[in-house]
Amino acid sequence: AGSFQDAGVIQHAYNLNFPLHAVPASCAQGPSWSAFSVSSPAVVLETAEDRPEAVVVRLYEAHGSTVDAWLQTSLPVKEAMLCDLLERPAAQGRLPLQQRGLRLSFTPFRVLSVLLVLRP
Numbered sequence: 469a470g471s472f473q474d475a476g477v478i479q480h481a482y483n484l485n486f487p488l489h490a491v492p493a494s495c496a497q498g499p500s501w502s503a504f505s506v507s508s509p510a511v512v513l514e515t516a517e518d519r520p521e522a523v524v525v526r527l528y529e530a531h532g533s534t535v536d537a538w539l540q541t542s543l544p545v546k547e548a549m550l551c552d553l554l555e556r557p558a559a560q561g562r563l564p565l566q567q568r569g570l571r572l573s574f575t576p577f578r579v580l581s582v583l584l585v586l587r588p
Contacts, residue, residue: 473531478512501542508537511574523584524555529574540569544587551583 472478506513510531517524523543529535548570550561563570563582572580 473510476509478530479509482512503542505540506537507540507569508535510535511537511572513539519555519583521586521588523586524551525582525584526579527572527574527582528579529577532576533574534576535574537572537574538569539572539582541584543584545584546587547585549583549585551581553579553581555581555583557583 504513504516504525506527510529510533511527512530514526514528516526525539527537527539545565548563548565550558550563552558563572570582572582574580
């Protein structure tokens with residue numbers, strides 16, 4: 469019942485196609501940790517790619533809606549900017565770092581690439 473957005477079809481599809489794999493670890497358990505989180509279920513963080521002293525994060529809007537989302541990270545980000553699909557910084561694409569993270573605006577099915585320059 470309801471829409472595919474309400475049913476969480478996209479998340480279930482990712483869980484099916486990219487299941488988590490258990491990896492043996494030592495008995496010592498540390499706190500849980502996640503490098504990224506996104507505030508909107510309509511926005512999917514598709515990939516994060518390492519570059520020297522930076523990370524490129526690619527996200528897309530999956531529900532066919534217009535939405536603002538916050539991208540939060542626990543990485544030590546020095547600056548953030550939008551970049552094109554070839555990962556070249558966009559002219560005037562600098563994004564302000566805010567306490568809540570990076571505010572990103574999406575139109576239906578829009579893909580955004582964000583270059584995060586890390587502090588050493």
